[in-house]
Amino acid sequence: MVSINKQFPEAFYQSIKPLLAHFGIDAPDIMISDLVLDSRDVAIHKAFIAVAGHALDGRDFIPQAVSLGAKVIVAQCDDKTRHGFVEMREQSVIIYFNQLPEKLSELAGYFYQFPANSMSVVAVTGTNGKTSTVQLISQLAHLMGERAASIGTLGAGIYSSSTDTQILDNIVNTTPDAISIQRLLAEFVAEGAFQVALEASSHALVQNRIKAVKTDIAVFTNLSRDHLDYHGSMAEYAAAKRLLLSQPELAYVVLNANDPEHKNWLANIPETSSVVLYGQNISAADMPTKYQYCVANNVRYTAEGIALSVQSSWGDCELRLSLLAEFNVANVLAAICCQLCLGKT
Incomplete structure (x- = not known):
């Protein structure tokens, strides 16, 4: 940065x-x-x-x-x-x-002139995968020639076009406080960023840290037991995650169809938001026709990484990733969905 x-x-x-x-x-x-x-x-x-x-x-x-x-x-x-x-x-x-x-x-x-209104904002929530997904969203935007930034567990920063690297400044929380978030977004706008991906923790959502941040895309990765000392129960924890659906001007909601919790998200989707489902080992033919989708099948793991067949509402392709582990398939699919929603091809 x-x-x-x-x-x-x-x-x-x-x-x-x-x-x-x-x-x-x-x-x-x-x-x-x-x-x-x-x-x-x-x-x-x-x-x-x-x-x-x-x-x-x-x-x-x-x-x-x-x-x-x-x-x-x-x-x-x-x-x-x-x-x-x-x-x-x-x-x-x-x-x-x-x-x-x-x-x-x-x-x-x-105070900071609502900087989110001058860029595309993607907010990612879920128990696992937030950090990787946020980084993949920003890296993919950068590879397609768009100046992109990220905010999350690893820090906050904007990619440098001259070095193809990102130096992240330390931040106190996964999702910074309400003032710091707006200040960071204003800094990114001043530096010419057109897109930012940020991690939206359950604590941050309950504490209204991004409540007034215009959000173009909300991403849900998965849900498992965590932070029950703060939320009290799994039901409250899940409800805290779904607060992301209340973000202003939310255009798209990207959901992991492999996680059963996505059905609770579908039951609460705002009328003005479009849904995109992603997942692995799901037939494109089984996808509900009212939703867009991006699914991976024929996933192969090698010493060099992962190969997979992708079928989506935007078209099909064969993909090779220099990444390891099954969870990264889901993270990459989420990142691809976000860029497709933003009009990238």
């Missing part, structure tokens, strides 16, 4: 007043250069967003932000009657915002 420009936030230098007006708040006319969730990143012109998280409550760090000279602090309030209330604490203006966790993605979207 091209190194993050230290001056990048200056491109979004703006007044907090029109920004918060979108949420019915009459805020003072104070200029800010960025939004931050960590009080250690606070500076005079960076607005500190004090929101309750899973492990820590940002509101506990308001005194630290004040001591560091933050001109603006936007603080979560649980009482809706205090929404928009403004108070001064030393030189800091504290603005109270009801339902801030639910609205944070949208707030950051307004």
Whole structure:
């Protein structure tokens, strides 16, 4: 990835007043250069967003932000009657915002000018295969000449056309926080990316981290037992994954037909979204006619990789992959489906 420009936030230098007006708040006319969730990143012109998280409550760090000279602090309030209330604490203006966790993605979207609207966005969820699928989607886009980026477990980055490589910057979570996601997308747009693939973890979906990110394609890989300490049950875990269906402007839903959970996704597909099924050892003739498909048969494993026959709604082909293991067949099929949905051939 091209190194993050230290001056990048200056491109979004703006007044907090029109920004918060979108949420019915009459805020003072104070200029800010960025939004931050960590009080250690606070500076005079960076607005500190004090929101309750899973492990820590940002509101506990308001005194630290004040001591560091933050001109603006936007603080979560649980009482809706205090929404928009403004108070001064030393030189800091504290603005109270009801339902801030639910609205944070949208707030950051307004600040960074909704960068997802300027690129194709693919969000991948599932217990296994997210990381590989995201990387394959971006690599395939890059091989077809499109500047592409990825966000996930391995980090965040954009491919360099000069070296055919991708250097990934470290990120804290598989799916970064709501502000970081919008900031990364804005950076990718500034660097000329036309497509991004990102991992959408169940935690991120429940916590609304990508709620206001326009998503062209949602991909479901598979479901097995995981994160039950957080979700409580398999039913809740599965439901958390399906929250991806609520993404704005979702055009396509790409589903692994080999996983039984895909039927629950089919039962909840938005009317405006088209479905594409992928899978292995499934006859193309058995695919429901109302859905598009991409399936692999006659899969052969060799020391050099994998060979397979692909049948799809777009045509058939023979494919050879320099990859190993059965699960990579599914990951490649998902990546192919995404590019076909985006009009690539």
